[in-house]
Amino acid sequence: METVIGNPLIKALIILFLLSATTAAGDAPFIISHKKASLTRLKSGAERVSVSIDIYNQGFSTAYDVSLVDDSWPKDLFDIISGNTSNSWERLDAGGILSHSFEIDAKRQGMFHGAPAVITYRVPTKVSLQEAYSTPILPLDILAERPTENKLDWLQRLLAKYGSQLSVVSIVLLFIYLVATPSKASAAKASKKKS
């Protein structure tokens, strides 16, 4: 008897809950994309740019046919070393994350301002392709003149960073050594007493 009453009531409640959840929260995906670019100077003198793009879905429904296209690196200024500047995935669920990275070599010296990468995806409720932009990157100083670091400066920097920890550890070790080893004066006294 109870199950007969309970089941349809529970079903109705569940349906009501789902309806309210979808209408109250908004049922579209919200794509947030984080684009990071870092420079590394190779031994050969070339400047390598490592680009990584993370795509998060902070919305409440799945995004389908997610495609990432990063055309902000012109071919005459950069050479692709590894990876591809575009990628595509079948779906990105709500709360999920996708990552893509590639490496390119910079050819020309100067300041480079990169445009955001474009992410397109599909939602079941809309016909047109949805667009999202990633974060812009800070201007990159390609093949910049780096002042040669003095050995003294490097040592000073290291000291400043670890100096306090090193000194406290050495104080503690010295104290332990003092306590543990008997002094030569008392050792001489002990030997005198024996003789």
Place this chain on the structure above:
Amino acid sequence: MAIKILRVFFIGLLLLQFPLFQVVRCQSEIEADVEGSELGIVREDVQDFVGGNFKPAPGVETICLFPKNSAKVVPAGEKTELLVGMENVGQSPLNIIAIEASVHLPFDHRMLVQNLTAQVFDNASVPPSTQATFPYIFAVSKFLQPGTFDLVGTVVYEINQSPYQSTFYNGTIEVVEAGGFVSVESVFLVTLGISLVVLLGLWIHGQFKRISQKTKAAPKVEVGTGTTDASMDEWLQGTAYNQSSSKSKKKK
């Protein structure tokens, strides 16, 4: 010898620190660090917008995300990044002017702890029916006590030359102490703990030895009287004791 080593060591420490002496600078340096200028030429009229109170536009949705930091942990004095997602549902493009944030006390929102540096944008726009993400890098004061604080983040933008403002985050952040595992306090604490344990061990060892000495001493005394045999004592020859024992022998 050891005192000599100590003296040399401390003088050496003092001398080593001379190049590292720095005058303590006011913490307002963190706030003066203008990162916005790195993203492009700053607009002249930005000052009119930053700090003002505007209403949010109806066709704009904002969302905030702490990348790879779901616990919203903010180390004091170090850079933390958060991403602001903007969705332009309206018909006209919107231009982002600036992103600003402030830290408040969690129990009293009116108590301002710190105003974080506003990041201004020059050429940031969101076309209609698109979503865009903008980064906001901030650093709370190095001397902020670890704990829970309220972070209020707002984004100022304009649509068709009219300014608007939306709050993209109004929630708590966890401020923690930035620092490695080996610090002055931790080393001293660990050494103190180890020394206390060693002292305790020594005391227990002493107690144990005392107890075991007591139980051993009693049988020793008994053994002493047991092994001496009166008849073996040569120095008793010719004395009264010896004569009495020979008498008792004769009687038998």
